[in-house]
Amino acid sequence: MKAVILGAGPAGVTAAETIRAHNPKARITLVGDEPHPPYGRMAIPYLLSGRIDEAGTHLRADPDHYRNLGITLKTGRALGLDAKARTLALEKGELAYDALLIATGAKPVKPKIKGLNLPGVHHCWTLADARAIAALARKGEPVVLMGAGFIGTIILEALALRGVSLTVVEQADRMVPRMMDAKAGALLKRWCQAQGVKVLTGTSIAGVEKGPKGLAVTLSTGKTIPAALLVVAAGVAPNIGFLKGSGVKAKQGLLVDAHLETSLPGIFAAGDVAQGLDFTTGALAVNAIQPGAVAQGRLAGLNMAGERVADRGQLAMNVLDTLGLVSASFGAWDGVDGGWRSAALDRDNFRYTRLEFLGDRLVGANLVGIGPHVGMVRGLIETGTRLGAWAKTLKRDPNRLPEAYVATLAGRRD
Amino acid sequence: MQRSLMIEPVKCTGCKQCEMACSMTHEGVFNPARSRIRVFEFHAEARFVPYTCTQCAQAWCQQACPVEAISVDAATGAKVVKEARCVGCKVCTIACPFGTVNYVRATGKVAKCDLCGGDPACAKACPTQAITYVDSDWTGLERMRAWAAKATATA
Amino acid sequence: MGWAGKILRVDLAKGSCTPEPLNAKWAAEYLGQRGLASKYLATEIDPKVDPLSPANKLIFATGPLTGTAASTGGRYSVITKGPLTGAIACSNSGGYWGPELKNAGWDMIIFEGKAKKPVYLFLEDDRAELVPAGDLWGQTVWATEAAIRAKHQDPQIRVSAIGKAGEMGVMFACIVNDQHRAAGRSGVGAVMGSKNLKAVAVRGSQGVRVRDAKAFFEATTKGKATLAANPVTGQGLTTYGTNILMNVINEVGALPTRNHRDVQFEGARKISAEAMHEKRPTDGKANLVHNQACFGCTIACGRMSQLDKGHFTVVNRPQYWGASGGLEYENAWSLGAAAGIDDLEALTFANFLCNEHGIDPISFGATLGAAMELYDMGVITTKETGGIELKFGSAQALATLVELTGKAEGFGKELGLGSKRLCAKYGHPELSMSVKGQEFPAYDSRGIQGMGLTYATSNRGACHLRSYTVASEVLGTPVKTDPLATEGKAALVKAFQDATAAVDSSGLCVFTTFGWTLDDIAPQIDAALPGGWTTQRLLDVGERVWNLERQFNLAAGLTAKDDTLPKRLLTEPAKTGPAKGKVNELGKMLPEYYELRGWSKDGVPNKDTLKRLGL
Ligand SMILES: Cc1cc2nc3c(=O)[nH]c(=O)nc-3n(C[C@H](O)[C@H](O)[C@H](O)COP(=O)(O)OP(=O)(O)OC[C@H]3O[C@@H](n4cnc5c(N)ncnc54)[C@H](O)[C@@H]3O)c2cc1C
């Protein structure tokens, strides 16, 4: 079997390894379009804050890892797909496959705002971006970050740790609006401000021009602020342009079934590029997160290797550390119809726990200033464990979730 | 034969010797807050439940890690955090559906049970044999793992 | 190293929390916990202060082994001037609270003054904060713990709190942590209440270090093996708890019954440890559901009991249907035999409520026994009790009054005075079975002579935990002595007193001494601390502590006259059992004791003694 995996991010690498584990004979080619060994984007913030070097971002530490597994690494960009002929067109040459995984991830979007092509404006998405940012984000320099979504907020920390004078501009009414409710978002904002980061919510960037510090950023309020660097983190879009006309169906991302197969047989998709089953809603959604990319990559690999294993859906979940304040969100954190909630808020101490239930089952959570055993939230949601009397206890005190977990799941082993 | 920690809550008295042994072994101090095994107390049921990583086959934590900071100890099957590689992103802490990988603020990294390289300090310290290190077949862990496989979304 | 090296001083009037270094010189002389905190107290307060005035101080103190893996290394003590006795008070508690304080990086907390409004202290590692407790005032100990954990969103916070009894000044109010572990005696809870301090909530993650981890591991491992091999600490206490003594002490004829009218209780079997194990005919379940260890304890004598849901005490009260702290011997005695009650379930219920409301079951039960005698004599009638028939043996009266006393309501308020004040109020001071105002525990000194001397000389009033000569006189550890003899008892008591004072200053539990001598303990302390710790040094610490406490009491106005027993024990012979016809012969033992202690005939430490001890 010739397996071609397009995209050498976490989804692609995991898929390649999974195929190898189940099929020692398959010819596996892993294609990426960046000139580095496969790496994890989400390690970039730690590269920027100096915690690791570039090698530290590599998905696999051993340089011989792929060779040892008999996985051929290839650098090249895909330009098109001929599904009938089962060939992939690369910039240089073609690649024939029996099974294809599209794991091309996403790319950052550039809003239509004047001046975003000026030097000094960067995304924070690739190692190349990281190098450019590192060169400009020097101690004390004024830096503006556009967007305080999940990824923007992670970048926020990396920039702040570099000691720049940071202003974050978010057009929504709060930070991380798609992962945190208003209370949690407000806590994060107040925390960041207390750490010396300026956070402007409900504000957008109207335009960018050259300025004395390099750039001059004009806000929707009319005010103009100087910047040596503007980092744009205003959302991402799946890398599907090259599939135009190929017949692979797409909406926001490539539509896949429970076996991670696209509308065309033999062509699979996983990771940020895929629009797959969402655990909470049962609908197809793009869940652009690392653990989801890995899980889908693994499932796609299994199915490509002939093991028919179905996805029960990916649970949307995030964990975030903003300058020491750790927060997380899971599943239906904003609640579901007919459900109920238990919440506890301690503004002074930056603690917030919000659990969402349907009947006596946990379906979602928003947590700020989290305690130990946070993964139990995932366990309870995905197992659909009936909490019985513990639901009442959690209604009184949502922070007793770990006890509820152990009592209902793990504690009953004897 | 691979060995695993067998936990029998019925025998546990809640003395926390395991927590102290764990933190002393790994951190050089007695500090239950840093123990990778935790004894849950259910007073109203007069029940104490030591709880830690089962070294599950799925290895959610290992898979989720973006920088290969978690690997399998070939000798014990334990999923082990390499502190030097861990960047502290915490993805493993939410990926582990058992909640047994925890972020440690003091180090900026995560910590989890590593079976002490095959000689678990908690089992040695337990005065009532509520924690023993035995052949995996004995532990009922397979059941636990099966649960993990069935219950969690992707398997 | 062993010590955290840091104490927290909380000025409740000012609302300030100030860290300060531990006095290293004193620590070297007094070790920790009981000894060291007593040194601080004796130095800082005027012994004559009114215990319930702002001028009194309240110290929560751990020992150097608290929070370590030494078996039972989980104790803390509350040291203050006790309202029940007017003497120095030091009440010791287990559970998990003490280690949490140590783990937060503190050896002790000293509370001074009085808060203007109710507060609790929240301590999270280095962060200390006085939090308004208006909404908690009037709440039970249990509700307080739940509320504080919910408020700070951390179910692992450990809480040490008072109930309404402490707020209302019940003279034997205690301080309860971990639901059913208490700094029980001498009314330390009333002192806390008088300061408007509802609770001390702690969460620690700093870790406890020892000087030589390897040596410590070896010494503590050896110590644990010794405890495990000992029949008392390895089996008896683990399986049956302390209440294994119920039948034993009854046999010996030293089980005080009906306010010490009798020395044997016909219902003893029904309230014994054996009975706790038996299946109830009513619901087919045993009273005892499990044992529980305190932090670090490899003995695990703690009992967890569950009530018969159909029992009259709880029939419509599901909040008491879960398991909670079950009967220890002292409580089974005080709530049972002391008032002639043999209903195990009622005793267990009363025990739950003592914990929930924060009252000392020993003093409560003994005071109830005294009140029942007054009722029996017609001195107290249903008019005073508000209709409650205060008959010896009445489980109903026990159940009603434990709640009223816990809440300081109705006749419970009267009981809350303690037996000394209650009996005096009703014109019969001689019926208070107490020394220095503190009620006796569960050993009648007519049947166990050494305990008479123990009680009479105990620095905190009648107490078994100051020198548990029962170990020798009944159980035969470390050597068997005749319980009815007085010879050699003075020396025995002194030896026990000094050793116990050292153990109480270490962070360990005194129950280890069923299996350990100081020779077993010294290497463990030595491995934890700098400076070299031998058995002899520990004995010196113990003796120093004892004399320091004595000096405090003398300065507080107590004299040799207070080193005595109630008339009943000195003049009314035991009616039955091996001690039949015996009274306690304190007069034969006391002078010898003073002499052995190096004290004058009036019980005042000689100059030489003080000098030898560096006092
Ligand atoms: C700064 C930052 C921080 C993040 N932090 C977190 C976090 O904390 N937690 C979390 O869960 N997620 C985080 N993420 C998101 C996470 O990194 C992604 O969800 C994850 O990388 C998706 O993996 P993937 O394999 O699907 O795609 P990618 O990692 O994007 O990999 C796709 C690969 O395909 C290649 N490619 C794309 N198009 C082509 C083409 N036409 N031809 C050939 N190759 C192509 C790309 O170059 C890339 O190598 C972060 C992302 C960033 C940028």
Ligand code: SF4
């Ligand atoms: S926190 Fe460390 S071990 Fe966990 S996923 Fe991130 S890098 Fe890997």
